[in-house]
Amino acid sequence: MDREAYLHLVSEIRYSKRLPDAKYLHKESLRSQSPALFGFLAIVAQAIKVSDDDWNIAKLHARDFKVSYLSYPAFYSESYPSLEQSIAVDLGLLTTKVTSYSDSKNPPILHRKELFIEPTNDCYDEFCSITREGEAAGLYETPFKIGFKDSWERLIKQKGYSLVNGRLVQVDVASDELSEDKIDRHLTAITRYELSSPFKCLAKHGYLNGNHSVFDYGCGKGDDLRELEAHGLNVGGWDPNFRPDTEQLESDIVNLGFVINVIENIDERIEAIQRAFALSKRLLVISAMIAGEATISKFAPYKDGILTSRNTFQRYYSQSELQDFIERTLEDDAIAVAPGIFYVFKDKLQEQEFLSNRHKRRQLWKQLTGDSDRKNVSAEMLFVTHKSLLDKFWMKCLELGRLPANDEFVCSSELREALGSHQKAFRILGQCVDTSDFARAQQMRKEDLLVYFALALFGKRKTYSDMPEAMKRDIRVFFDKYKSVIDEAKKLLFSLGDVSLINGLCNKAHEELPASHLNPGHSLIVHEKFVGLLPSALRIYVGCAAQLFGDLEDIDLVKIHITSGKVSFMNYEGFDSSPLPLLKERIKVKLRQQDVDFFEYTGCFTSPSLYWKSIYIDPSFPDYKKQVSFDHKLTAFSFVDSDREYGPHREELDRLLASEGKIIKGYRFYTA
Known part of the structure; x- marks a missing residue:
């Protein structure tokens, strides 16, 4: 089954829990609604050695050629079952990512179980009744707070209920049991006299060039905002202490800068990340404090962090711990850009462009130099007449390591009108000037692509099927086929153990x-x-x-x-x-x-x-x-x-x- 057939079958699924980019349903419902799709998933599961007992919920991606096999062992026996294991499969690359929650004290949990089955299922009415109980108790008013076991159980308690045999029972709860120790979070906001490190990273990578709207979620006293506004950028910000009444705006880029590390409640941290991600159209930047045991040991422990002498909370992370927390919360890849700073891309094409450019070398090429042995007078006249245009074309050829497509060279129309085509322009250059730098540019670009794909394999990142058009052209020119570049990249990556x-x-x-x-x-x-x-x-x-x-x-x-x-x-x-x-x-x-x-x-x-x-x-x-x-x-x-x-x-x-x-x-x- 290819990608188009898979996406078509997914679109025809009628009964499921629907999200913008995926559908979730029980495998019994999948078998009933789409025998062809169920059979395909069974074949894939067999190929990657996933037994029938290892999953009971399927996550079907509605836009990508991917599926996740989810295991909720207590789906029928518990009202809000916990996720035990997730196996995500990229069907295009046949790569898998296994995430186990069997030892987790705070695993993801499932709600609204009736959405995962068909109305003809014997348990459908019971599941609907469980959901109505939760709605009447106000448990679904804040979706960001219900995704994990601890926060769900705490929310039930705060609403004045307890779970008895899976059903909600109202209880009397003393008000002091619900209160948290008062932490002075507002004291963690500092006055800045230069851009914070997350915004410096954005500037370095070209995201503060005015082409993107920016929103600072948890902007503190707003020093970053004032600096960005002074440069004419379209920016906005919200902060619970200093700007609580400003609107939370959906923007291309959302920055969650050093916010989660000052929140003592883990559920609120998760909520902050999910809210910020929901606001971002293209990119979410998440940063938190990184420190070792030597720093942490100087302070009094409090919950999963420390309490400072100013009665503020700090949760210090290790780099890998922070990345794991972000990826578990968002179920998406987090890319490290600096210690304690990660990018999470919603725009996957932009993610690939970022990763590709990250390891692309820059070369100050020599200007075109004349060849004393010019034999083609006609070519020489064309070269002299259109030298400025050919200079620009030549620099673009060196930048790409290949001839540019029409949409890759801004003066393409002018060049084709003057000289006929890009190919003819390149022949004229070859007849009139020294073009030896082009072979070096080709070799550099080929090496850069191998480095990019090898690093993608090391990071187990998805190499998205809808990759940028420029990269598809690079693959065709330098490797002919996608499989060829992957094979060479794997060979290079595995050689590192020698x-x-x-x-x-x-x-x-x-x-x-x-x-x-x-x-x-x-x-x-x-x-x-x-x-x-x-x-x-x-x-x-x-x-x-x-x-x-x-x-x-x-x-x-x-x-x-x-x-x-x-x-x-x-x-x-x-x-x-x-x-x-x-x-x-x-x-x-x-x-x-x-x-x-x-x-x-x-x-x-x-x-x-x-x-x-x-x-x-x-x-x-x-x-x-x-x-x-x-x-x-x-x-x-x-x-x-x-x-x-x-x-x-x-x-x-x-x-x-x-x-x-x-x-x-x-x-x-x-x-x-």
């Missing part, structure tokens, strides 16, 4: 890069600027690690561990301005465990200095010559082994230099 290959590639990269530091058999350290110059397999190695914590923005050095399957990302204070920058943050990503460790060098943790910075940079960096001179003079003191990655802390170095009658000022040594 330690000898990684070791050889690190040695090769060390020889070819403008600057790097190689610890033979152990690690390769490169500046973030040079990551795009690494061999494709190493770009994927680093990209897989970055995918777990975010972009390399604010990262200075990247350390590829050759044997342990780890990648470390280091951020230094004063990397571009100091001869001995101080390590501010180190992020170690363990690829085999898919886990992230954050190390912040603040407070009682002394920041190590980076020695021999000149081995990591080249003449394109500011103060390169000064750094080379500084490092050369430092070797004369023999305080630091030039073959070692680390040396004494800065205070210790200053003390040692003082014993020699020297002090450091800027990049120079002076007599004390």
Whole structure:
């Protein structure tokens, strides 16, 4: 069965629980209403080794070639059964994602069971009666609060009811039992003098260019809004403490910035995420505080977070924990763009464009240069006459690594009117100028595509069938078929487990890069600027690690561990301005465990200095010559082994230099 036949059969399903993008129904109802669709799902289930007992509810996607097999073992025996397991299947790619809730203390639960079966079912009237009870008790007034077991049971209690044998019974509840400890949430809002980090990420990725409406859900005192409004952007914001009366507007981009981490009630966190997602047309940005045990241990524990001295609540997350929470709440992919910052795309075409551009290298190509041996006078005349137009066309060819389609070149109509076609324009260029850069552009684009698809496979992300047209053209030109690029990407991805290959590639990269530091058999350290110059397999190695914590923005050095399957990302204070920058943050990503460790060098943790910075940079960096001179003079003191990655802390170095009658000022040594 192909995609079109599947979607047609789904559209004909009459009795089901309907959402905008999916239909849910019991498999008995599915068998009755659509034997062909039920038979197809049974075949798929057999192929992926899902037994008949592993599911009883089907989630049929109404727009994509996907299905989920859901297991609610107590569907008939409990009024509000819990989800035990979800198996999501992409029928186009035949990939699966299994999510188990068997050990969860707060699993998703099912309501309105009558919608999942046909009216002829013996239990239909009973299920309708259960739903009417809930409606009369006011349990369905706020849909965002009823999706998980804990919040559902708490809501029942707050409404003055309890569950007895699955039915609602009214009870007397003392008012103090319903009250929560008063937390001063409004004190968590801070005054900002520059854009917050989530908005900086949006700006970096081109989403604050004026083409998108923006809504800040939980905007605090509105400092981000004022800055964005000053730049003429279409923005709005709401906050329960500072802007409670403003309208919550549906917008292209919705920012939920550092909101969920200050909410002590987990149900309200879930509600905040779901409400913000409902408001977003294209993209939801979610951010929360990331911290390790060293930070958390300084505060008094409270619920699942900590209580500060100002009587405010903070829920610190790990990177993977935050991602899992978002994905479970929204049942959608969350893409890490920075520590504690995730993107969730509603527009899946835009998601693919974002992921593709994320690993696409930028090259400053040389302008067209003349060829002294011009043999075609006619072509030469056309080249001279239309040089400005051909220059623009040439740069677009280099950008794409192929000839652009008509809708990809803004001057296409003008070019075709003057020269006939894009193909003829390219032939004229080949006859008149040096076009050797084009082969390099082709190779770069092909490598970028392989990196993109390999990283998509690593992240188990859906490669959507409706991919951007430009990417479909890339696949046709560079790989002929979609299967070919996937096969090559898989081969590259699986090669990362070969330690000898990684070791050889690190040695090769060390020889070819403008600057790097190689610890033979152990690690390769490169500046973030040079990551795009690494061999494709190493770009994927680093990209897989970055995918777990975010972009390399604010990262200075990247350390590829050759044997342990780890990648470390280091951020230094004063990397571009100091001869001995101080390590501010180190992020170690363990690829085999898919886990992230954050190390912040603040407070009682002394920041190590980076020695021999000149081995990591080249003449394109500011103060390169000064750094080379500084490092050369430092070797004369023999305080630091030039073959070692680390040396004494800065205070210790200053003390040692003082014993020699020297002090450091800027990049120079002076007599004390």
